[in-house]
Amino acid sequence: MTPQELSEHLHSCVHAAISVGQLVLDINDVPHVIVVERPKNLEHGDWATNVALQISKKAGLNPRQAAEILLPYVLDTDGIESAEIAGPGFINIRLSKASQGELVLDIVEAANSYGKSDSLAGKSFNMEFISANPTGPLHLGHSRWAAVGDAIARVLEAHGAHAIREFYINDRGVQMDKFGASTRAAALGQPIPEDGYHGAYIPVLAKEIVANDPQIVDLEEPQRTIAFREAAYELQLADQKRVLDLFNTHFDVWYSERSLHESGAVDVGFAKLREQGHMFEDGGAVWLRTTDFDDDKDRVLVKADGELTYFASDTAYYVDKRARGFDVCIYLLGADHHGYVNRLRAVAACAGDEPDDHIEVLVGQMVKMMKGGEEVRLSKRAGNLITLEDLIDEVGVDAARYSLIRYPVDSPLVLDLDLLVQRTSDNPVYYVQYAHARIASVIRNAADLGVISADTQSWNPADFDPSLLADDREGQLIGLLADYPRVVTSAVELREPHRIARHLEEIATGYHRFYDACRVLPQGDEPATPLTISRLWLCAATRQTIFNGLELLGVSAPERM
RNA sequence: GCGCUCGUAGCUCAACGGAUAGAGCAUUUGACUACGGAUCAAAAGGUUAGGGGUUCGAAUCCCUUCGAGCGCGCCA
Numbered sequence: 001m002t003p004q005e006l007s008e009h010l011h012s013c014v015h016a017a018i019s020v021g022q023l024v025l026d027i028n029d030v031p032h033v034i035v036v037e038r039p040k041n042l043e044h045g046d047w048a049t050n051v052a053l054q055i056s057k058k059a060g061l062n063p064r065q066a067a068e069i070l071l072p073y074v075l076d077t078d079g080i081e082s083a084e085i086a087g088p089g090f091i092n093i094r095l096s097k098a099s100q101g102e103l104v105l106d107i108v109e110a111a112n113s114y115g116k117s118d119s120l121a122g123k124s125f126n127m128e129f130i131s132a133n134p135t136g137p138l139h140l141g142h143s144r145w146a147a148v149g150d151a152i153a154r155v156l157e158a159h160g161a162h163a164i165r166e167f168y169i170n171d172r173g174v175q176m177d178k179f180g181a182s183t184r185a186a187a188l189g190q191p192i193p194e195d196g197y198h199g200a201y202i203p204v205l206a207k208e209i210v211a212n213d214p215q216i217v218d219l220e221e222p223q224r225t226i227a228f229r230e231a232a233y234e235l236q237l238a239d240q241k242r243v244l245d246l247f248n249t250h251f252d253v254w255y256s257e258r259s260l261h262e263s264g265a266v267d268v269g270f271a272k273l274r275e276q277g278h279m280f281e282d283g284g285a286v287w288l289r290t291t292d293f294d295d296d297k298d299r300v301l302v303k304a305d306g307e308l309t310y311f312a313s314d315t316a317y318y319v320d321k322r323a324r325g326f327d328v329c330i331y332l333l334g335a336d337h338h339g340y341v342n343r344l345r346a347v348a349a350c351a352g353d354e355p356d357d358h359i360e361v362l363v364g365q366m367v368k369m370m371k372g373g374e375e376v377r378l379s380k381r382a383g384n385l386i387t388l389e390d391l392i393d394e395v396g397v398d399a400a401r402y403s404l405i406r407y408p409v410d411s412p413l414v415l416d417l418d419l420l421v422q423r424t425s426d427n428p429v430y431y432v433q434y435a436h437a438r439i440a441s442v443i444r445n446a447a448d449l450g451v452i453s454a455d456t457q458s459w460n461p462a463d464f465d466p467s468l469l470a471d472d473r474e475g476q477l478i479g480l481l482a483d484y485p486r487v488v489t490s491a492v493e494l495r496e497p498h499r500i501a502r503h504l505e506e507i508a509t510g511y512h513r514f515y516d517a518c519r520v521l522p523q524g525d526e527p528a529t530p531l532t533i534s535r536l537w538l539c540a541a542t543r544q545t546i547f548n549g550l551e552l553l554g555v556s557a558p559e560r561m
Numbered sequence: 562g563c564g565c566u567c568g569u570a571g572c573u574c575a576a577c578g579g580a581u582a583g584a585g586c587a588u589u590u591g592a593c594u595a596c597g598g599a600u601c602a603a604a605a606g607g608u609u610a611g612g613g614g615u616u617c618g619a620a621u622c623c624c625u626u627c628g629a630g631c632g633c634g635c636c637a
Contacts, residue, residue: 041580050579053617063617087580088617133637173637285635296564296633303635310637338565339632365566366630370573407574410566412630414573419586427599428585434599441597449596490577502575505584512600521596561599 001079001099002106003047003482007036010049013073022069029058038483042472045082045092046100046479052089063089100475101466101534103482107541108456115488115548121160126321127153129332130244131168134237135179136199137387138244144367144413145332146388147404147554150249151497152330154552159492164326166253168317171233172261173310179236180229183209187217187228205232243389248397248554257313260320266308268323269316269351270301278350288315290346293355299343315347322353330495331361335412338363362495364409371417395420398555402429405553406501428505432546433558435508439543440559442520446536449521451528456540464537465530473517474538477510481545488552497553504549511542 001009014030017023031054039048052067059066067085074083074091079099086092107114129149130142138146149165156163182196186206192198209231210216216227237254244251260266273279278289284304288311291298301312321329329348333340341363345355353359369376369386376386391400399420406428407413420427447454469478480503487503490496520535522528547557 039580040583044580048580053579056617090580170637175637283635300635305635307635309635335566335631337632341565363566411574412567416573419573430599434597438597438600445596494577502584515596516601519595523595561597
């Protein structure tokens with residue numbers, strides 16, 4: 001019995017108690033999904049439910065009384081070995097070995113689809129993240145969303161959603177001109193303008209631009225600066241793409257802000273807003289009345305001099321995304337942009353949408369990097385910036401992605417580079433990957449011994465006897481595997497993939513403990529036994545679950561390390 | 562000044578309103594002639610920043626004080 005089946009069964013228990021009048025309760029007051037969780041304290045059983053606590057008030061009972069009424073129904077179930085009331089009114093449930101062990105077969109059979117669902121089938125998400133200026137390398141500040149944004153998209157897809165990863169290129173405006181002027185100055189051996197870009201990458205770019213097109217230096221101004229700007233833009237954007245590919249984050253759409261203007265999307269967006277009646281003129285400028293929807297001030301779309309603001313692009317871009325058919329637009333912003341949350345939601349409202357349904361703005365806090373006990377400062381305009389590529393070079397893609405994903409994004413994060421490079425349990429990615437590689441090794445060895453085939457899909461389920469998996473650690477490991485789909489679901493709903501990473505760490509611990517206490521393969525000349533085979537099934541199910549989880553994080557699951 | 566986010570073990574961090582607030586690191590102590598020791602077992606470490614409130618139950622929700630980061634442009 002899976003926890004999902006148990007949850008559904010509990011629902012029917014409540015209904016049964018209502019139908020015979022033991023519980024006086026409106027059916028609508030029964031929670032739609034009854035929570036079934038692993039108790040923190042494993043002595044409490046395999047699963048626990050708080051359903052009695054949840055319905056007691058509506059039923060006019062205290063929680064323990066409600067639990068007393070439900071208990072006989074719970075006990076009278078195939079596969080449930082025991083159940084008892086504990087604490088304020090929890091019902092703790094212990095499954096029979098056979099019932100619990102069925103899950104192992106389910107996982108091996110489900111293979112790559114274990115933990116997936118179609119709960120979001122037919123729903124379409126636009127995930128916009130990073131969206132850096134193409135005026136420099138991606139740095140540490142971008143890296144958190146590069147990892148987490150991609151993981152959220154993977155998790156949405158695992159639940160059947162259509163999720164597009166979109167990078168908005170801020171290729172319009174004065175910062176591009178400063179970028180062009182900076183590379184031109186570097187190429188001509190002139191001092192870089194005070195308000196330009198001073199990173200060490202500028203002279204490198206300048207050299208490459210001139211190498212590609214030696215005549216560029218002979219152009220007249222202002223054509224020369226423009227030519228530098230465009231050449232630098234092209235090179236820098238290509239570099240950002242290259243590094244993100246390296247990082248295993250692949251964008252489906254690279255959307256240029258310029259193209260938004262060239263395609264007429266801005267006009268379309270303005271027409272939409274005008275139609276909704278939230279645009280007005282004041283002081284020669286055109287405004288959007290975002291204060292109608294919780295913004296703290298109205299925003300200018302067109303300046304008095306006729307120039308469009310950045311905000312104008314933002315609004316048009318939102319309208320354009322919705323016109324492209326996305327049900328939900330998710331924005332992943334850095335903490336320095338948290339002031340945008342209300343205005344973006346107001347944009348959606350001004351466009352006639354319901355912000356709670358069509359737009360989600362997630363804010364990620366800063367990442368700090370420590371090395372040798374000191375903070376490594378990063379500044380886009382200074383020479384010593386830590387780039388995403390530096391991070392990859394330093395610790396590798398897997399460790400970098402995993403370390404950025406395993407923490408919720410709403411707290412500032414401090415990473416210690418010295419620890420990240422260590423291949424110890426201090427670095428949880430290796431702990432999880434090691435468990436995977438270790439299992440792969442056991443199954444390889446089993447195949448070498450002729451105990452079983454290396455292809456788990458060809459194993460005969462009839463050889464698996466769950467009642468043999470009687471050790472506590474085996475039961476705990478199975479419970480952790482059973483809980484995995486629920487964890488993925490919560491990661492999807494809350495947009496918090498770190499939950500998966502944390503659960504994989506628990507599974508890895510569960511496996512190492514099992515491995516330490518329960519010998520899998522026969523020793524010496526001993527023959528393989530039914531227990532050997534049953535434990536190999538458990539190994540295979542564990543390997544599959546870890547593999548699936550790591551895939552959702554974009555981290556590799558090595559067979560060997 | 563206003564707003565947003567945050568404050569949990571020495572450090573880095575968990576905990577969807579649930580049971581005795583948990584991991585890792587660091588510290589101390591154990592376990593290999595066995596399938597990968599990149600492992601396992603154990604000890605110690607807490608007034609969840611302070612104070613009120615809400616309820617069967619609060620680190621979590623509300624109010625307040627203190628502290629930290631960030632943001633408040635007809636810039637992009």
